[in-house]
Amino acid sequence: MRWIDNAVFYQIYPQSFKDSNGDGIGDIQGIISKLEYIKETGFNAIWINPCFDSPFMDAGYDVANFYKVAPRYGTNEDLRMLFEKAHSMDMYILLDLVPGHTSYMHPWFKESMKQEKNEYSDRYIWTDYVGRDTTTVEGVTGWLRGICDRNGSCAVNYYASQPALNYGFAEITDKENHWQMKPNEQGPRKNVDEMKKIMSFWLDMGCDGFRVDMAGSLVKNDYGQEETIKIWQDINGYIHKKYPNAVTISEWGEPTRSLRGEFDADFLLSFGPSHYMDLFRNANMLDFESNTNYFSKTGKGDLTEFKKAYMLFYEQAKNGGVICIPSGNHDLPRMTAYMDEEDIKLAFLFLFTMPGVPFIYYGDEIAMKYIHSIPSKEGGYYRTGARTPMQWDNSLNAGFSSSREAELYLPIDEDQNRPNVKQQMNDENSVYNTVKKLISLRKSQNCLGNKADFEFVDVSELRYPLAYIRSNENEKMLVVINPSSNYVECNIPKIGDVIFSIGEMFTNTGNNIKVAPCSGLVAKIVDYCYSGFEIYNQFKNI
Numbered sequence: 001m002r003w004i005d006n007a008v009f010y011q012i013y014p015q016s017f018k019d020s021n022g023d024g025i026g027d028i029q030g031i032i033s034k035l036e037y038i039k040e041t042g043f044n045a046i047w048i049n050p051c052f053d054s055p056f057m058d059a060g061y062d063v064a065n066f067y068k069v070a071p072r073y074g075t076n077e078d079l080r081m082l083f084e085k086a087h088s089m090d091m092y093i094l095l096d097l098v099p100g101h102t103s104y105m106h107p108w109f110k111e112s113m114k115q116e117k118n119e120y121s122d123r124y125i126w127t128d129y130v131g132r133d134t135t136t137v138e139g140v141t142g143w144l145r146g147i148c149d150r151n152g153s154c155a156v157n158y159y160a161s162q163p164a165l166n167y168g169f170a171e172i173t174d175k176e177n178h179w180q181m182k183p184n185e186q187g188p189r190k191n192v193d194e195m196k197k198i199m200s201f202w203l204d205m206g207c208d209g210f211r212v213d214m215a216g217s218l219v220k221n222d223y224g225q226e227e228t229i230k231i232w233q234d235i236n237g238y239i240h241k242k243y244p245n246a247v248t249i250s251e252w253g254e255p256t257r258s259l260r261g262e263f264d265a266d267f268l269l270s271f272g273p274s275h276y277m278d279l280f281r282n283a284n285m286l287d288f289e290s291n292t293n294y295f296s297k298t299g300k301g302d303l304t305e306f307k308k309a310y311m312l313f314y315e316q317a318k319n320g321g322v323i324c325i326p327s328g329n330h331d332l333p334r335m336t337a338y339m340d341e342e343d344i345k346l347a348f349l350f351l352f353t354m355p356g357v358p359f360i361y362y363g364d365e366i367a368m369k370y371i372h373s374i375p376s377k378e379g380g381y382y383r384t385g386a387r388t389p390m391q392w393d394n395s396l397n398a399g400f401s402s403s404r405e406a407e408l409y410l411p412i413d414e415d416q417n418r419p420n421v422k423q424q425m426n427d428e429n430s431v432y433n434t435v436k437k438l439i440s441l442r443k444s445q446n447c448l449g450n451k452a453d454f455e456f457v458d459v460s461e462l463r464y465p466l467a468y469i470r471s472n473e474n475e476k477m478l479v480v481i482n483p484s485s486n487y488v489e490c491n492i493p494k495i496g497d498v499i500f501s502i503g504e505m506f507t508n509t510g511n512n513i514k515v516a517p518c519s520g521l522v523a524k525i526v527d528y529c530y531s532g533f534e535i536y537n538q539f540k541n542i
Contacts, residue, residue, distance in 0.1 A: 003045075003092055003208075004247045004264055004322070005450050008352075008439055009359040010043040013330050014051050014073055015059070015409045016389045017362055019401035024408045026389070026400070028069070028078040032085055037421065041365060041432070042439030045092040047211045047249075049330055051079070055105050057161035058379040059330070059387075060096075061213060062103035066198045076205070083206030094247065095202055097210040099195050100217050101157040101164045104144075109163050113148035122187025125155035125166045125220065128179040136173045139220040140164065152179070157214065159379060165191045167231060170222035183219055183227050192231060196238050199246075203239070209247035215263070216252040225257050232261030249324060249357075255313040259321035265357055266313075267324045270332055274313070275306040280327070280347055281338050286382060288337050288372075294466070295339055295347040297518055299484030302463050307456055314355070314454060322450055325351060326359035334363070334370035334386045341367050342518050345434045345502050346483045349520045352438035353470060353479045355454045360435070363390055366419045367431040377410055388413060393422040434502070441500050441522065447472040448522075457492075464488055465515050469525070480513070481520035489514045495523040 018030030028051070038046065050060035053068045060070065069076050086093050102109055111120035127134060127143075130151050134143055140155040144163065147154070155164040168183030181187055199210060219227040232250075239246055240262065249265040252258035253272030268274040270285060277283050278301065282292050294301030310323075317323050327347070328334055335344050344367055351358050371385040380387055388410045392399030398412050398420055405411070412418075424432035442448045447470050457467035457478075465482035467490070478495055482488050492513055503519025515521075 007045040007357050008043050009045045009047055010038050011047045011361045013049050013387055016387050022402040024401050024403035025072050028074040028082050032082050039089050041436050047094040050096045055103055056378045058159050061098055062162050063098050064103040064105045080205050092208040094209045094211050095207050098213045100214045101162040104161050113150050115149050124163050126152040128177045167218040169220050170227040199239055203243045203246055211249045213251050215250035229261045236262035255323055256316045265322045265324050273309055275309050278303055278306045280335050293338050295343045295483045297485045323356040324359050327364040328361040331383055336367055337370035341431050346481055346520050348435055352442050353448050357450055365432050365435045366424045369413055391418055391420040393420050447475045447477050476525040478523050478525050482515040485517045494526055496526040498523045
């Protein structure tokens with residue numbers, strides 16, 4: 001068994017987590033100082049957003065040196081210390097790898113801008129002429145023109161400050177001018193080899209693996225992503241052979257493809273075919289009022305498409321790899337933008353009883369607020385409101401930093417009733433203590449684990465409640481969740497002990513259970529004479 005099979009992840013946005021030196025910006029020593037908290041809560045693995053040297057036009061996703069920690073976070077030696085301290089506590093650390101682009105300040109890009117041919121000329125996607133028509137290129141978000149004396153335009157990923165590294169083109173659309181390269185040509189191959197070197201460097205230092213940014217976007221004009229899959233088979237094959245315990249998790253959003261690329265896991269994302277947004281957020285993530293997400297008590301949610309997509313991914317993942325469902329991340333408004341604490345507790349009941357690897361974004365475990373209309377910072381725009389400093393206690397700057405308020409990376413939530421770790425720890429009914437109990441439950445029950453079996457209980461045309469069965473060779477458990485404000489009644493396999501519940505539950509005789517509004521349970525199944533298909537249509541509203 002590999003360590004990821006029992007992993008429960010905590011995502012840290014380093015500049016906002018804990019400041020150890022009073023400069024207003026979180027740092028690596030701050031993370032080290034809070035490892036006990038993370039461990040005590042129940043997490044045994046951490047993903048850290050990019051911490052490499054950068055001009056921070058995109059909060060560190062614009063890397064200027066893949067081999068150096070950004071000075072504002074500390075040094076390479078600080079990061080080594082973090083790895084060693086985490087390992088001494090039986091915890092694991094993933095770094096954030098950005099393979100698809102660099103900062104425009106990266107020395108590689110500066111060399112590629114020169115007129116004379118050099119070893120970096122083909123490491124980025126340059127056309128042969130500054131006025132070349134590039135409208136037919138798939139997978140490129142924009143072009144830089146007129147920025148240097150080199151006669152060409154350079155492709156970018158996302159922001160103009162992020163020139164795209166060249167991994168080649170699956171389909172050559174400009175056959176006459178010869179600037180589009182195949183993935184096996186020298187420039188693209190050098191980039192593949194460099195990624196292997198970067199990953200090896202940090203793995204040799206003690207890192208346990210990588211979350212890989214925009215993993216599916218490397219090869220351009222790659223409509224089926226087959227060439228990108230081949231590149232990851234090469235990179236991941238190399239890494240897993242050299243470092244058998246290393247883990248790679250992709251930001252791809254399509255496990256049917258990413259797991260073929262030999263990733264250990266893939267995220268469900270706010271974009272792509274997973275219908276992740278149906279769970280905790282509205283389809284339009286900036287619509288904070290309609291409350292159509294499933295875990296809102298309005299009862300307007302619908303997981304029909306999510307279930308279809310999830311089961312397709314789940315069947316694929318059985319052949320290797322797992323699926324990660326995050327509570328949120330640095331790119332999304334926080335859960336609190338759409339749900340109250342009662343809703344969020346039920347969302348966590350779902351997250352910690354589903355298969356795959358749970359990922360919890362820092363602060364979600366205490367229901368930190370999404371701060372609306374906060375001024376953008378480092379390319380955050382609407383995302384900035386989900387990146388504010390962690391709230392540890394009710395002391396200066398919520399315990400995040402000893403700096404002056406004006407020096408803080410981002411302002412603290414101004415609400416005097418803002419949640420904080422200390423207060424939530426002392427409240428038995430808090431979101432924090434619910435999370436802590438659920439992680440403990442997951443660890444104590446093997447049939448709720450990352451790779452235990454799973455099946456939905458289909459409620460046919462009815463949307464509520466959500467019910468599913470988790471099982472292994474020894475035990476089966478039923479999870480029933482009703483986030484809506486209405487009572488629902490359902491016929492179920494005969495259950496024994498209810499081992500966890502949220503809200504008021506009413507259990508009737510036999511196989512009948514009445515589920516109260518805004519409630520959920522986990523119960524042992526003692527009479528498992530049904531399959532998932534045989535209990536279709538067993539639920540009814542009352």
